[in-house]
Amino acid sequence: MQDHDIQQLADAIRERRQELGQITSPRMDNLRSIADVLQIPLTNLLAESRVMRGSDLPTLQPYLRTKFKDMPEGAVREIEAHFRDVAARHGININTGPAPGEDE
Helix, strand or coil: CCHHHHHHHHHHHHHHHHHCCCCCCCCHHHHHHHHHHHCCCHHHHHHHCCCCCHHHCCCHHHHHHHHCCCCCHHHHHHHHHHHHHHHHHCCCCCCCCCCCCCCC
16 A cells, blocks of 8 residues: 555545544554554554654654664664755755644
8 A cells, every 4th residue: 555545545534533523533553453454554554644743753863773773873874964965955954843734
């Protein structure tokens, strides 16, 4: 399932629950079950369903250390430096986080 498909599904579920007057904040175990059935990472579903805001996500260093446990520290620093360079070229300040409303 592609990110676009996940977003559409999350939007459809959210809209239907609102129409029915149901709880708009689903329980974590329900979201985990949905992610398992769809065979997608739970974090993708959380981000796309707007349960997790951009400001809730880890920074690059802890993400890389957790996702790629065997990656050498030098490689993590190299990726971080490259990311900072790319972000700077595009006018993105990686230290400030999203602007108000940008992660909603």
